[in-house]
Amino acid sequence: MPAEPLSRPRIVAAAIDLIEREGADAVSMRRIAADLGVGVMSLYNHVPNKSALLDGVAETVLSQIEFSDDPDADWTDRVRMQALAFRQIAHHYPRCTMVVVSRQLQSTAGLLPVERALATLRSAGFGGHEAVRILRVFIAYIVGSLLREVGVTPTFAPVHRPDIAVENVDPLLFPQVSGLAPMLVDCDHESEFEFGLELLIQAIAVQLKR
């Protein structure tokens, strides 16, 4: 009998831990149970099924986003901060990110960032319709960026795979790709992300002027 009783948070935590250690493919109910030193079916007393467990993983990760919103700051700074905070899940939970992104959840955990973002945009002067549209653009950009960041590290990770592929590209068929190969291969995710983020912020700032 374990001193700490089984519980949904404990199971979710074990799942997150397992995903970060060995990748999302390694997740199985048997494996999680083994990590907890517990029978497989005991998990089902606290979690209805594996899908719900992964929802719990996404929810938990999302809820740990830390927004340090400063209502007095310029709205561009607030948007920037919120976007960067969202992206930080890729640093804290790199391998869980794929799970979060590829899973639709209807809990309120994912709603808090949405609420904050909409409030920021509306306080900046955007109308409701515009705020929603702009939020969608930002989310699309952030999610797409995260996907690239975790995509470089598939699950277990020889990162130097693409170099080989780029080396083998025919310079006659793909002059741009082969010419720009060094820039395509190495990618500072942080600065790349911020580049696009600034592009978007600047664009909606222009939009706001009208």
Place this chain on the structure above:
Amino acid sequence: MPAEPLSRPRIVAAAIDLIEREGADAVSMRRIAADLGVGVMSLYNHVPNKSALLDGVAETVLSQIEFSDDPDADWTDRVRMQALAFRQIAHHYPRCTMVVVSRQLQSTAGLLPVERALATLRSAGFGGHEAVRILRVFIAYIVGSLLREVGVTPTFAPVHRPDIAVENVDPLLFPQVSGLAPMLVDCDHESEFEFGLELLIQAIAVQLKR
């Protein structure tokens, strides 16, 4: 004995068909073999494993993107056309889209769009480094948008019943979300996509002026 012999393209086509009919979760080697009226292991004479099969699915779908590039057109129009062409995979193969974006492949199938895009950006006057960065931003945005359209992104994607979730939101805790609920629930993907696309194009046009 089938009149048409088994082959990799036929297997990939069956996989695409199955994914579109019943979703990516329904894909199994046994199921595909059954659809082809063939033994399970016969597939392995043409495809090394399931992962490679899914790579083939992504590759095939990607290769069917139709670019009608007009070198005489304004670069903004060319960028727009390429982005919209890319997005059309979400219309032709809605359920395969998730497979495509969640799988990074190093074949040359995915390289052709990259080559064209880089050529367009450089002809517009961007340097190599800038072109790569801008392309990354566009890809992130497109992929993120496709994920929402397919209906797997943490925000509202009205695939089935998100209305219920939005109805149950506490207006006091989430005033923006509940106030803007109608706009969050219904989403014209086409116009939403183009909104963000124009935002980005405009932003990089400004960037180009310097």
Place this chain on the structure above:
DNA sequence: TTGACGCACGTACACCGTACGTGCGACTCT
């Protein structure tokens, strides 16, 4: 004391990917 209930657990089933061996038809070489 007795009953109910929560919860850990073992067993069992259907399904999965795929390693391996087998057999059959077609083709090549002598």
Place this chain on the structure above:
DNA sequence: AGAGTCGCACGTACGGTGTACGTGCGTCAA
């Protein structure tokens, strides 16, 4: 024509998966 090789469809089998179901033990309520 005979012999050898090879491509390819196929069956069997193994270790893995999610989870439905039944069982037994602990604690708490009446």
